[in-house]
Amino acid sequence: MTMTSKFSVLVLGGALLCGSLVATLAADKAVEPKKAAETKPTVETKKAETPPPQKVATAVVDAYLKSTFGRAPPEWQARIEPDESMKVCNATRNQPSHAEADKIMASELKRVEFPADGKFLGDWKEGAKIANNGRGGQFSDDDKTVNGGNCYACHQMEKAEVSFGTLGPSLTNYGRDRKYDAAEIKQAYTKIYNSQAVIACSNMPRFGTNKFLSEQQIKDVMAFLFDPESPVNK
Numbered sequence: 001m002t003m004t005s006k007f008s009v010l011v012l013g014g015a016l017l018c019g020s021l022v023a024t025l026a027a028d029k030a031v032e033p034k035k036a037a038e039t040k041p042t043v044e045t046k047k048a049e050t051p052p053p054q055k056v057a058t059a060v061v062d063a064y065l066k067s068t069f070g071r072a073p074p075e076w077q078a079r080i081e082p083d084e085s086m087k088v089c090n091a092t093r094n095q096p097s098h099a100e101a102d103k104i105m106a107s108e109l110k111r112v113e114f115p116a117d118g119k120f121l122g123d124w125k126e127g128a129k130i131a132n133n134g135r136g137g138q139f140s141d142d143d144k145t146v147n148g149g150n151c152y153a154c155h156q157m158e159k160a161e162v163s164f165g166t167l168g169p170s171l172t173n174y175g176r177d178r179k180y181d182a183a184e185i186k187q188a189y190t191k192i193y194n195s196q197a198v199i200a201c202s203n204m205p206r207f208g209t210n211k212f213l214s215e216q217q218i219k220d221v222m223a224f225l226f227d228p229e230s231p232v233n234k
Helices: 003-028 058-068 074-080 084-091 098-109 124-132 182-193 215-226
Strands: none
Touching: 058 074, 084 098, 124 215, 182 215
């Protein structure tokens, strides 16, 4: 081996030794964590404050309602005038006190007119038609329009009917569940005739008191609820 070759081997060996030593020292030395990238402090966006609801004067509301009925005949305009019971319900947002509720129910019960013949049930087939009829009470009605109860808008009744509302309770098996009891029949007639005689500030219309349904129509709806042959009770 020449002198030059020996020198090259020594240099290479030294380089390898130095590299190993450096690597060892590097492994023993704690690695400093990287500094997190500096970020500018975020500016909190102030949420827009929702202004408190403004109370509208009763006179303003009354004036607006009257203006919407401005071209209606007098009998229609009279419909938007609340009676004493509705004034309490409106003022309390349908949350009357116990005393107010008792007073409303007592007052409204006096307005219920029970059938003179003592019969509460009519024809359930006609009652089914009335329950499904949502017509009546509109400006577009003509003299031949027959008012309906529109019962399915709020209640389930006949099981076969798949389109019904849920604002009110289900009335399926209504008569059967109550064993066709005479007291239950009278109570149901009272509720349909004037709902507020049973529940103060009820959402249900006062069909009889407001002359929206006739006595015979109410009897037919009653039969739809209580006749054992009615599909409501099947």
